[in-house]
Amino acid sequence: MKIFVYEYLTGGGLLADASMSAGIDSLAREGRAMCAALAADFDAVGGIEVMCLRDARQAGPHAPNVCWVGVRSAAEHDVAFDRAAADADWSVVIAPEIGGVLLERCRRVMAVGGRLLGSSPRLVELAGDKHATAVYLADAGVPVPRGMPFVPGEPWPRDFPCPAVWKPLDGAGSQGLRFIEHSEVPCVDASRRHGRLEAFCHGIAASVALLCGPNGQVGLPPCRQRLSQEGRFHYLGGALPLPPPLSDRATRLARRAIQSLPEPLGYLGVDLVLGESDDGSRDVVIEINPRLTTSYIGLRAACRQNLAAAMLAIASGEPYNLSFCNEMIEFSSDGRVGPASLRAPAHQR
Numbered sequence: 001m002k003i004f005v006y007e008y009l010t011g012g013g014l015l016a017d018a019s020m021s022a023g024i025d026s027l028a029r030e031g032r033a034m035c036a037a038l039a040a041d042f043d044a045v046g047g048i049e050v051m052c053l054r055d056a057r058q059a060g061p062h063a064p065n066v067c068w069v070g071v072r073s074a075a076e077h078d079v080a081f082d083r084a085a086a087d088a089d090w091s092v093v094i095a096p097e098i099g100g101v102l103l104e105r106c107r108r109v110m111a112v113g114g115r116l117l118g119s120s121p122r123l124v125e126l127a128g129d130k131h132a133t134a135v136y137l138a139d140a141g142v143p144v145p146r147g148m149p150f151v152p153g154e155p156w157p158r159d160f161p162c163p164a165v166w167k168p169l170d171g172a173g174s175q176g177l178r179f180i181e182h183s184e185v186p187c188v189d190a191s192r193r194h195g196r197l198e199a200f201c202h203g204i205a206a207s208v209a210l211l212c213g214p215n216g217q218v219g220l221p222p223c224r225q226r227l228s229q230e231g232r233f234h235y236l237g238g239a240l241p242l243p244p245p246l247s248d249r250a251t252r253l254a255r256r257a258i259q260s261l262p263e264p265l266g267y268l269g270v271d272l273v274l275g276e277s278d279d280g281s282r283d284v285v286i287e288i289n290p291r292l293t294t295s296y297i298g299l300r301a302a303c304r305q306n307l308a309a310a311m312l313a314i315a316s317g318e319p320y321n322l323s324f325c326n327e328m329i330e331f332s333s334d335g336r337v338g339p340a341s342l343r344a345p346a347h348q349r
Contacts, residue, residue: 002049003042003117003312004088006081007035008095008105011053016074017099026234026333027096027172028058030294033335034094037297039063041308051084053077081105085114090312092117092266094292096172097128102291117315119212119290120263127261127290129169131196134287140260143253143284145273147198156183163200165233168193177233201284203275206242208254209295211307212264213314221302221324222250223295225271237332239340240298241324249280257285266315269293298331299324 008014009028035052040063042050049067056070069084071077085091091109093116095102103124109116118124127133134144148157150166162183168176176193179200205225210217221241228234241247254270261268269289275282300307302324313320328340 001047001090002051002088004084004091004114005035005039005042005050005052006084006091006093006095006105007031007052008093008101010035010055010058012055012071012074012077012080013095013101013105014055015071015077017101024096024175027175029334030235031094033297033333034292034294036063037300037335038092038094038292038308039066041300041306042312044306045309045312051088053080053084081108082112085109086112088114090115090117090315092292096175097170098168098172098175099170100128103128116265117312118266119261119268120265122262123264124290127288130167130171130287131169134196134198137257137260137285137288142257142260145198145201145284145286147196149194150197151194157197160197161199164197165200166195166197168195171195179233201273201275201282201286203273203282204246206246206250206272206274207238207293207295208250208270208272209293209299210254210258210264210268210270211311211314211320212258212266212268214265214317215314215319217255217258217264218310218314218320218322219251219255220295220299220307220322222247222254223298235294235333237330237336238295238298239328239330240295240302241326241328245278246274249274249283253280253283253285257288261288264290267292267296267311269295294331294333297335298329298337301331301337302327302329 009031039050042048043065051067054068054070056072069080091114093105095105106121106124137144164180166178206222208222209220223238223240225238226236257270271286273284304323310320330340331337
C-alpha cells in the first residue's frame with residue numbers, strides 16, 4: 001500500500017504563494033511536527049510505502065524510511081504532488097484553511113484520480129468558513145456562540161455583547177483572532193477581511209479528535225488547549241486527559257457536531273468551550289477542523305496502539321480497538337511531548 005502525506009507549508013506549497021509566508025512561522029512548525037509524526041506512524045504499520053514532499057529551502061522533517069521528495073519550484077511541486085496523489089492508495093492533506101488552500105489541495109487529489117484519507121471537499125468547504133459552519137451547526141441543534149458576519153472598521157452592531165471575539169472566516173491555528181473587551185475599542189485589521197464576530201464564552205478551551213469512517217466515529221481522549229493570554233489566542237499546545245466529567249461532556253458535544261456533518265472521513269477535530277455549568281448546558285462548539293490537528297502529537301504519545309493504523313482501518317470500515325494511558329501528558333505546538341504541568345485556563349481560547 002502507498003500513502004501520500006502532504007503538508008502544504010513545508011511541502012512546497014509556499015513556492016507558488018510567497019504572500020502567505022508572512023506571519024505563519026507557528027503554523028509551519030505545527031505542520032512540520034504533524035507531517036513527521038503521521039509519516040512515521042504510517043511507516044511503523046508495516047507494508048506501507050510513505051511519501052512526502054519537502055520544500056528544498058527548508059529543513060525537512062525527520063521520519064526514517066519515509067520517501068521525502070524535495071521540490072525547488074512551483075512547477076516541480078505541482079508535478080510531484082499530482083504524481084504522488086495519483087499513485088497513492090490514500091492521500092492525507094494537511095494544510096491551513098486560509099485562502100481556501102486546504103480545499104484546493106483536496107480537490108486536486110480527487111482531480112488526478114487520488115483517494116482522500118480525509119473528509120470530502122464538501123465538508124472541507126463548509127468548515128473553511130467559520131460563520132457558515134456555526135450557522136450549519138446551530139441549524140442542526142448543536143450549541144455555538146452567538147455570532148454574526150462582521151468586517152473590521154464597520155460600526156459596532158447594536159446590542160451585541162462584550163467581551164467578544166473576532167475571527168477571519170478562513171482562519172487556522174488561531175491566526176488573526178482578536179479579543180474585544182469593549183465595543184468602544186475598534187476591531188482593527190489592516191486587510192479589512194470579512195470575518196465572524198461572536199460572543200466570548202467563559203470556560204475551559206478543549207478539543208476532541210475523532211477518527212471517522214463509513215461505520216461511524218471513534219472519539220479520542222479530549223485535550224485541554226493552551227492559548228496565549230494577550231488577546232490573540234495563539235495556539236501553544238495542550239494536555240490530556242481531561243478529568244472524566246469534563247471529558248464526557250466534551251466527547252458528547254463533539255460527537256453531536258461530527259454526526260451532523262456531511263461525509264466525515266479520517267481524522268477530524270472539534271474545538272469547543274466547556275462552560276461554567278456542571279451539566280454542560282453552557283458548552284459550545286467553536287469550530288470544526290476537517291484535517292489532522294496538532295493534538296495528534298499528544299494523542300499518539302498517549303495511545304497504546306498506532307493511531308495512523310487506526311485512522312486507516314476506521315476509514316476503510318474496519319473495527320479497531322484503541323486504549324490510552326492515564327498519565328498526564330503535555331504537548332507543544334511544535335511537537336514536543338512531556339509530563340503535563342499545565343494549569344487550567346480561565347477562559348475560552
